[in-house]
Amino acid sequence: MNKVQSNKAWFLVLPMLLLVAFSAIIPLMTVVNYSVQDVFDPNTRFFTGTEWFVAMLNDPALQGALLRQFAFSFTILAIQIPLGIGIALLMPKQGWRASLVLILVTLPLLIPWNVVGSIWQIFTRGDIGLMGWGLRELGYGYNITRNPLDAWATIILMDVWHWTPLIALLCYSGLRSIPEAYYQAARIDRASRWAVFRYIQLPKLTNVLVIGVLLRFMHSFMIYAEPFVLTGGGPGSSTTFLSQSLAIMAIAQFDVGPSAAFSLIYFLIILLVCWVFYTAIMNLQKDKS
Amino acid sequence: MAQITLNALAHTYSPDPAGPKDYAIRQMSHVWQQGGAYALLGPSGCGKSTLLNIISGLLEPSDGEVIFDDRIVNALPPEERNIAQVFQFPVIYDTMTVFDNLAFPLRNIKTPEAQIKGKVEEVADILDLTPLLSRKAKNLTADEKQKVSMGRGLVRDDVSAILFDEPLTVIDPQLKWKLRRKLKEIHQRFNITMIYVTHDQLEASTFADKIAVMYEGQVVQFGTPRELFETPAHTFVGYFIGSPGMNFLEVTLTPQGLAFGTLPIPVAPALLEAARHSGSSNIKLGIRPEFIEVSEAPGDETLAVEVEDVQDLGTYAILSFRIGSAAFKARLDEGVSPQGPRAHVRLPAEATHLYIDEYRVEVTQ
Numbered sequence: 001m002n003k004v005q006s007n008k009a010w011f012l013v014l015p016m017l018l019l020v021a022f023s024a025i026i027p028l029m030t031v032v033n034y035s036v037q038d039v040f041d042p043n044t045r046f047f048t049g050t051e052w053f054v055a056m057l058n059d060p061a062l063q064g065a066l067l068r069q070f071a072f073s074f075t076i077l078a079i080q081i082p083l084g085i086g087i088a089l090l091m092p093k094q095g096w097r098a099s100l101v102l103i104l105v106t107l108p109l110l111i112p113w114n115v116v117g118s119i120w121q122i123f124t125r126g127d128i129g130l131m132g133w134g135l136r137e138l139g140y141g142y143n144i145t146r147n148p149l150d151a152w153a154t155i156i157l158m159d160v161w162h163w164t165p166l167i168a169l170l171c172y173s174g175l176r177s178i179p180e181a182y183y184q185a186a187r188i189d190r191a192s193r194w195a196v197f198r199y200i201q202l203p204k205l206t207n208v209l210v211i212g213v214l215l216r217f218m219h220s221f222m223i224y225a226e227p228f229v230l231t232g233g234g235p236g237s238s239t240t241f242l243s244q245s246l247a248i249m250a251i252a253q254f255d256v257g258p259s260a261a262f263s264l265i266y267f268l269i270i271l272l273v274c275w276v277f278y279t280a281i282m283n284l285q286k287d288k289s
Numbered sequence: 290m291a292q293i294t295l296n297a298l299a300h301t302y303s304p305d306p307a308g309p310k311d312y313a314i315r316q317m318s319h320v321w322q323q324g325g326a327y328a329l330l331g332p333s334g335c336g337k338s339t340l341l342n343i344i345s346g347l348l349e350p351s352d353g354e355v356i357f358d359d360r361i362v363n364a365l366p367p368e369e370r371n372i373a374q375v376f377q378f379p380v381i382y383d384t385m386t387v388f389d390n391l392a393f394p395l396r397n398i399k400t401p402e403a404q405i406k407g408k409v410e411e412v413a414d415i416l417d418l419t420p421l422l423s424r425k426a427k428n429l430t431a432d433e434k435q436k437v438s439m440g441r442g443l444v445r446d447d448v449s450a451i452l453f454d455e456p457l458t459v460i461d462p463q464l465k466w467k468l469r470r471k472l473k474e475i476h477q478r479f480n481i482t483m484i485y486v487t488h489d490q491l492e493a494s495t496f497a498d499k500i501a502v503m504y505e506g507q508v509v510q511f512g513t514p515r516e517l518f519e520t521p522a523h524t525f526v527g528y529f530i531g532s533p534g535m536n537f538l539e540v541t542l543t544p545q546g547l548a549f550g551t552l553p554i555p556v557a558p559a560l561l562e563a564a565r566h567s568g569s570s571n572i573k574l575g576i577r578p579e580f581i582e583v584s585e586a587p588g589d590e591t592l593a594v595e596v597e598d599v600q601d602l603g604t605y606a607i608l609s610f611r612i613g614s615a616a617f618k619a620r621l622d623e624g625v626s627p628q629g630p631r632a633h634v635r636l637p638a639e640a641t642h643l644y645i646d647e648y649r650v651e652v653t654q
Contacts, residue, residue, distance in 0.1 A: 184347050185380040189394040189441060190368045199393075203383040285384075285427065 034260035052261035062262065064237065065245040066269075072241060073220045076159045080216060081209065083160065084167025089201070091172055102172070105165045117229025120158045124230070144231055148238035151231045155239055158226055163219070167212045174208035175201060210281050214274055221270055242266055291357045291371070291449035291482060293321040293344060298353035300336075300343060306351075313339045315506040316353065321484065323449075326476050328493035329486045331503035332529070337486045338454055340503070344484065345452050346370045357449065373442025374452040378459060379434035381426040387413070388422040391440045398445075412443045415475065432464045436471070443475065450482040457492065469495055490530050502526045518577070524647045527575050533607060536581070536617045537644070538574045547572070550613050555590060559652040560643045573644040580640035581619035583608055584633050591633040599626065610634070 035053070038046045056062055087105065092098040111119070124144055126132040135142035144151040178200065186196045224243035227233065233240035246266065250259035300314040309315050313336045321327055329337040342348040344355060346367035354361050362370055382390050391409040400408075413419045416436045421429065426437055435456055442451045453472075457465045473496060476483050485496050493500050494514035501508045502517060502525070509523035510516075521527035527535030540547040540554055546561055547554045554574065564572050587593065598609040599621070606621040610632060619634065643650045 179378065179380075181376040181378060181380050184345075184367070185374065185376060185438065185441075187347070188345070188367045188372065188374050190397040191393070192397065195393075195397065199382045199384065285425075 031260045031263055034256045035264055036257075036261075038257050048257065052257045053265065056258055056262045056265060061237070062242075062245055065240055065242050068238075068240070069221060069242045072156070072159075072223070073217055075156055076163070076220050077213060077216055079156070079160050080164045080167050081213065084164050084212070085171050085202075085205065085209075087164065087168040088171030088175055089197075091168070093176070102169075105168055107165075108162050109165050109169075111162070113225035114229055116158065116162050117226040120154065120226070121230050124154055144235075146235055148235055151235060151239045155227050155230060158230065159220065159223070162226070163216060167209075167216065170208040170212045171205055174205045178204045206281070206285070210278065213277065217273065217277070218270055221273075292323045293450060293482065293484075294354075294356040295319045295321075295344075296354040296356060298343070298350055298355065300339060300348070300350045300352065309506075312506050314343070314350070317508050318353075319501065319508065319511060321450075321482060323482055324480045325482055325499065326473075326497045327482075327484045328497035328500045329484060329503055330488065330490060330493040330500050330529075332488055335503040336506040337503045341374075341452050341454055341484065341486050344450075345372050345374045347374075371445075371447045371449045372452060373439075373445065373448045373450075374454065375435065375439050375442065375456045377455045379431060379438050381429070381434050381437050383425075383427040385426055386423055387418055387426050387429070387437055390426045390437050391418075391422075391444055394441050394445050408444050408446075412440045415443070415478070416440050416471065431459045432461070432468055435460060435468065439472075439475075443479065448481060450484065453483065453485040453487075455487055456485075457487075457489075465492075472496060490532075502529065504529075520642065520649065521575070522649045524573060524575060524644050527577070527642075527644075531577060531579075533578055533618045535575045535577050536615075536619075538612065538615050538617075540572050540574055541570070542572060547574070549615065552592075552613055556641065556643070557638050557652070560641075560650070563650045563652050564643060564645065567645045567650070569645050571646045573647075574636075575642045575644055575649075576636050576640055578607065578618045578620045580637055581617070582635040582637065583619050583621055583625055583627060584635070585625070585627055587633045588635065591635045594632055594634055596627055596630055596632050608632070 036048060036050075038048050038051075091101050091105070108116075123129045124132040124142075126136055126143065132142055132144075141147075142150055144154050182200050182204075183196065186200055191199070222243055223241055224247070227239050227241060228244055231239045233244050246259055246262055249255050249262065296318055297316055298314065298318070299312055299316040301312045303311045306312060329340060331337045339348065343350045346362065346365055346369075349363060355363055357370065367374070382393060385393065388409055391412060392405045395405045395408060409422075410419070413422055416439065418433070418436055418440060421433060426434065429437065439451070439456070442448055457468060460468060469492065472483070472485075475481075483496075485493065487493050487496075494517075497514070499511060499513055500517055501511045502523075503509070504523065504525040510521065510526045512522070517526055517530045521530065521535060524535070524537060527537070538549050538554065540549050542564055543553075545553060547556055547564065556574070584591065592612060594610040594612050594617070596608065596610050597616075600607045600609065605623075606626070608619045608621050608627065610617050610619065612634075617634075643652070
């Protein structure tokens with residue numbers, strides 16, 4: 001057979017290539033560019049190699065922010081995933097109640113990040129905020145600007161309020177897709193309520209939960225606006241997470257080189273965690289030979 | 290082990306039914322003998338799955354009683370009825386191995402683990418699942434999954450009946466045949482009452498000793514495959530069983546006898562008497578294509594008909610023809626192949642049935 005050599009097909013790939021270049025590769029490469037240079041002014045720059053990366057990894061302030069960030073992400077996942085599944089299991093299956101509950105549950109998802117921070121800022125104020133005032137009236141000296149524990153608890157509560165609905169929504173859709181026959185078979189097999197959850201509902205939720213966990217991890221790992229508005233990263237630096245540290249460095253101090261190196265490290269951490277998690281889950285479903 | 294009795298059973302989904310039209314299952318009484326192999330046969334929406342769910346306890350009937358041996362079980366949930374059910378789409382526990390799947394019903398009733406092993410291995414052996422025991426059930430093929438879900442019913446010693454709800458729908462044709470034979474084998478071995486829901490007459494007649502043909506929420510005939518073929522009790526049975534189905538001729542009663550339009554149709558005197566006696570105007574004559582005698586030359590009691598088409602199906606041929614405006618089909622004997630536009634047919638009296646208001650009239654001839 002005569003094969004006609006033609007490379008015309010490459011032209012068809014070109015639009016996509018351009019799109020990806022402008023949306024991802026070029027912005028990312030500028031960051032890479034800054035991360036290996038020390039820029040003094042538009043005309044003066046030095047090549048620094050991995051210097052900024054080493055400096056960033058050894059910076060105690062950033063190490064602290066990174067630890068806090070992991071602690072935060074794992075805490076909210078540990079609360080939101082079980083809570084979201086629980087809510088989904090309790091939601092009505094059909095009828096007007098199902099629609100009503102769906103809307104009520106979804107409402108927090110529709111509120112912009114900054115607004116969430118502002119709402120909670122007001123909510124937790126000791127003088128006019130319902131929660132702040134209420135806790136004080138109950139005798140607890142609640143103060144998020146002084147007590148790091150209060151600040152932490154409030155940020156976690158805020159994130160749980162804001163994002164658990166996403167998990168609930170995903171699980172609800174997953175639960176609705178389980179055919180009735182599975183429940184009927186389980187009844188005939190005399191499965192307990194727990195066994196139905198453990199062997200029917202949870203396995204069928206695996207896929208939506210993987211998506212949920214990945215989304216929530218990435219999202220929470222990048223959290224910025226809410227703690228920024230609520231606590232400003234304080235008291236001290238007790239609620240300063242990675243994004244805020246980065247913003248201070250890049251915008252307030254204009255340390256372009258270090259913040260570029262830091263951005264790349266930040267990005268790679270998210271990528272790595274997601275990859276490890278996804279691979280681990282997918283391996284669970286394979287046969288052990 | 291149980292004999293299942295349906296006593297004046299009926300079911301409606303509507304809270305205040307106005308008439309028989311509102312019933313998914315119209316009133317019926319039947320006895321399903323212990324150890325029998327039964328099929329519920331009918332088209333989609335005829336109520337056969339509803340009836341099955343009532344027997345298994347997934348649905349509580351609105352009227353009448355379901356009796357297992359001597360116990361009324363209407364209000365008992367499926368888990369207390371000692372039945373197993375195999376669904377249309379294989380239900381397996383994805384994350385478990387085949388062994389764990391089969392052991393699941395036993396573990397739920399706290400059977401000692403040593404006993405479980407023996408029982409699971411026995412059932413796996415019968416179902417040819419032994420090499421798969423350590424595999425994850427999720428990765429099996431559809432027919433293997435269906436065998437696993439059947440196996441979950443067989444491991445329990447207390448199971449008195451296994452109900453099948455179109456279990457072969459998702460199975461490949463060549464495997465269907467194997468699995469059907471397996472079912473039969475299991476039935477003979479375990480002496481368990483089996484009820485098999487299907488819309489496929491071949492599946493029903495190869496599996497069951499007795500078939501209940503359902504139509505619009507009623508069991509219109511309950512009999513052996515042979516009875517359904519030779520003496521359909523209802524026009525629907527005639528039409529649904531057999532390929533092609535029974536031929537029907539809507540006839541009218543005239544002072545001279547039965548006639549189709551102006552064409553007099555000769556029938557046995559006893560049938561004519563029964564038709565006169567009924568006072569109904571819905572009178573049909575039915576005959577299976579297999580019993581129509583076709584010849585090329587006119588003979589005694591033959592009718593001249595217009596040939597429309599001869600369809601050769603390989604092993605035999607089907608002749609389509611018209612008696613007046615009524616379309617008929619006849620199975621041709623080997624060697625007979627009417628040429629030209631006309632043929633002559635004889636409708637043997639012993640194979641011709643009279644239906645009044647859709648039900649067959651029994652007469653002693």
